[in-house]
Amino acid sequence: MSAVLSPVSSAATEAPPMIDGFHLLINALKLNGIDTIYGLPGIPITDLTRMAQAEGMRVISFRHEQNAGNAAAIAGFINGKPGVCLTVSAPGFLNGLTALANATTNCFPMILISGSSEREIVDLQQGDYEEMDQLAVAKPLCKAAFRVLNAEDIGVGIARAIRAAVSGRPGGVYLDLPGKLFAQTIDAAAGAASLIKVVDPAPRQIPAPEAIDRALKLLKSAKRPLILLGKGAAYARADVDIRTLVERTGIPYLSMSMAKGLLPDTHEQSASAARSYVLPEADVVLLIGARLNWLLAHGKGKTWGGKDHKNWGGQKFIQVDISPTEMDSNVRIDAPVVGDIGSCVSALLARIDGNWSKPPAEWLNAVAERKNKNVAKMAETLAKDPKPMNFQSALNVVRDIVKANPDAMLVNEGANALDFTRSIVDMYKPRKRLDVGTWGVMGIGMGFAVAAAVETGQPVIAIEGDSAFGFSGMEVETICRYNLPVCVVILNNNGVYRGTDKNLGGGKDVAPTVFVKDARYEKMMEAFGGVGVYATTPAELRRGMEEAVRSRRPTLINAIIDETAGTESGRITSLNPAARKKS
Ligand SMILES: Cc1ncc(C[n+]2csc(CCOP(=O)(O)OP(=O)(O)O)c2C)c(N)n1
Numbered sequence: 359m360s361a362v363l364s365p366v367s368s369a370a371t372e373a374p375p376m377i378d379g380f381h382l383l384i385n386a387l388k389l390n391g392i393d394t395i396y397g398l399p400g401i402p403i404t405d406l407t408r409m410a411q412a413e414g415m416r417v418i419s420f421r422h423e424q425n426a427g428n429a430a431a432i433a434g435f436i437n438g439k440p441g442v443c444l445t446v447s448a449p450g451f452l453n454g455l456t457a458l459a460n461a462t463t464n465c466f467p468m469i470l471i472s473g474s475s476e477r478e479i480v481d482l483q484q485g486d487y488e489e490m491d492q493l494a495v496a497k498p499l500c501k502a503a504f505r506v507l508n509a510e511d512i513g514v515g516i517a518r519a520i521r522a523a524v525s526g527r528p529g530g531v532y533l534d535l536p537g538k539l540f541a542q543t544i545d546a547a548a549g550a551a552s553l554i555k556v557v558d559p560a561p562r563q564i565p566a567p568e569a570i571d572r573a574l575k576l577l578k579s580a581k582r583p584l585i586l587l588g589k590g591a592a593y594a595r596a597d598v599d600i601r602t603l604v605e606r607t608g609i610p611y612l613s614m615s616m617a618k619g620l621l622p623d624t625h626e627q628s629a630s631a632a633r634s635y636v637l638p639e640a641d642v643v644l645l646i647g648a649r650l651n652w653l654l655a656h657g658k659g660k661t662w663g664g665k666d667h668k669n670w671g672g673q674k675f676i677q678v679d680i681s682p683t684e685m686d687s688n689v690r691i692d693a694p695v696v697g698d699i700g701s702c703v704s705a706l707l708a709r710i711d712g713n714w715s716k717p718p719a720e721w722l723n724a725v726a727e728r729k730n731k732n733v734a735k736m737a738e739t740l741a742k743d744p745k746p747m748n749f750q751s752a753l754n755v756v757r758d759i760v761k762a763n764p765d766a767m768l769v770n771e772g773a774n775a776l777d778f779t780r781s782i783v784d785m786y787k788p789r790k791r792l793d794v795g796t797w798g799v800m801g802i803g804m805g806f807a808v809a810a811a812v813e814t815g816q817p818v819i820a821i822e823g824d825s826a827f828g829f830s831g832m833e834v835e836t837i838c839r840y841n842l843p844v845c846v847v848i849l850n851n852n853g854v855y856r857g858t859d860k861n862l863g864g865g866k867d868v869a870p871t872v873f874v875k876d877a878r879y880e881k882m883m884e885a886f887g888g889v890g891v892y893a894t895t896p897a898e899l900r901r902g903m904e905e906a907v908r909s910r911r912p913t914l915i916n917a918i919i920d921e922t923a924g925t926e927s928g929r930i931t932s933l934n935p936a937a938r939k940k941s
């Protein structure tokens with residue numbers, strides 16, 4: 359199919375070539391380097407998916423829009439440019455909306471493009487097919503929302519969507535395209551002229567020199583400094599400067615989950631194994647692209663050495679963030695450094711030379727002592743070989759496989775399956791670990807895995823709780839259909855958190871957290887032509903994973919874990935309302 363429609367032209371009147379909305383949209387995306395669409399076809403966008411494929415775009419078609427949305431979101435994180443998800447009206451749009459909201463919360467740039475029903479019917483609420491005022495619904499849940507009514511505005515619509523998604527703090531953008539738009543035709547030359555190739559979509563934001571002065575003065579005064587790297591630091595792609603900053607200052611650092619691998623987790627300055635010591639003990643904390651939200655106990659309370667959960671521990675904070683309103687959101691930020699992380703880190707680094715004095719040895723030794731003790735304790739636990747497997751003995755295998763394949767992408771969700779993987783499996787390179795992020799949302803697994811494979815071409819290892827997997831499990835068909843090098847490992851403990859809860863009412867239904875015992879998840883992959891492995895020992899798990907990475911064939915390994923092994927909500931048991939806490 360050509361990008362320009364050739365109208366029936368009589369020899370007498372040579373009508374100018376025309377272009378339709380479908381092709382203007384495809385051309386606008388391609389012009390801006392967007393070459394992949396994650397979506398699910400249906401009215402009014404079925405032809406759009408066909409035409410996009412015909413025009414050379416990669417169209418990855420999913421079984422549920424939420425997974426397509428999650429794929430687009432993580433593609434945005436991986437590439438630093440918006441991932442695009444395409445959905446049908448009302449229900450398809452709503453299915454994609456969770457992913458859009460999650461992307462916004464996590465600062466992943468994505469654009470949810472949805473077809474919608476006819477405006478005049480929707481606005482009079484006359485009961486159209488899949489009627490919904492989608493723009494109004496999307497608006498509070500994303501960074502920006504736009505609607506395009508006329509073909510000549512498609513170029514502007516895409517340009518605005520791209521800029522909103524990637525500039526400043528990145529996030530999700532909604533673009534509403536009513537069905538009529540696609541078939542509208544306009545003069546092809548005017549159409550081409552209406553498209554915009556966005557120049558500098560995520561402009562650098564240079565920090566003020568006095569902010570850098572203030573930050574360095576505070577950092578220099580520290581006796582027990584700590585650096586905290588967040589997902590924003592990973593997103594910034596300032597890998598070399600961040601590593602140099604850490605190494606030149608000699609300050610111990612912690613990586614938030616998706617910042618793991620920004621410096622290798624095995625780095626001698628990594629204080630991850632001494633986290634519960636360094637947080638309350640540090641006197642000055644440099645936050646780089648990490649927010650003081652619940653994941654960091656809001657910067658106060660017992661985690662930080664405060665007397666109770668509302669009490670400040672007394673640390674001073676330097677915060678590097680692109681958003682000025684992030685400052686003071688939870689505790690006082692003594693030295694805000696507002697700008698894009700790359701520019702901020704490079705400005706700090708320009709003033710940190712070889713003469714920078716390292717933190718006092720007393721502090722470094724105290725951190726090292728805790729760290730070595732905990733690392734030794736962990737090694738002991740990992741060396742055990744209990745039957746059935748527990749999380750540690752299974753993840754000891756995953757740890758080795760990731761070490762041997764540092765370029766592989768790691769996707770991770772679950773509760774215990776998440777927490778144990780995060781602490782046991784070391785990451786060696788930036789932006790390799792993709793997980794449940796700020797919300798701790800279940801359901802990102804297969805969408806992230808598909809996009810990780812599509813966008814990087816690297817093998818993908820998805821470590822999934824059995825409950826977590828269920829949210830997106832049908833996409834194993836998608837993985838097989840596109841023959842993606844994805845190895846799903848289900849840490850199967852027969853339920854949400856564990857498989858041993860009892861029905862408190864004594865009836866014959868199982869407890870709400872319990873699943874079918876010994877479910878054979880591996881057969882789901884076999885159903886679509888992939889490889890299924892049932893693994894009851896670390897040796898079987900290892901063999902299965904090695905073969906999966908080597909062969910690059912879609913593989914699902916059902917790793918049988920002791921059903922008593924998990925704890926309620928993994929490591930966030932305390933967030934359960936007290937009345938419902940288990941004794
Ligand atoms: C969308 C969504 N629904 C529900 C939850 C609540 N939740 C948190 S973890 C979890 C599943 C934990 O079980 P599993 O994945 O099997 O991990 P395990 O702890 O058993 O290893 C659920 C349902 C959530 N986080 N997100």
Ligand SMILES: [Mg+2]
Nearest residue numbers: 823824853855
């Ligand atoms: Mg489970």
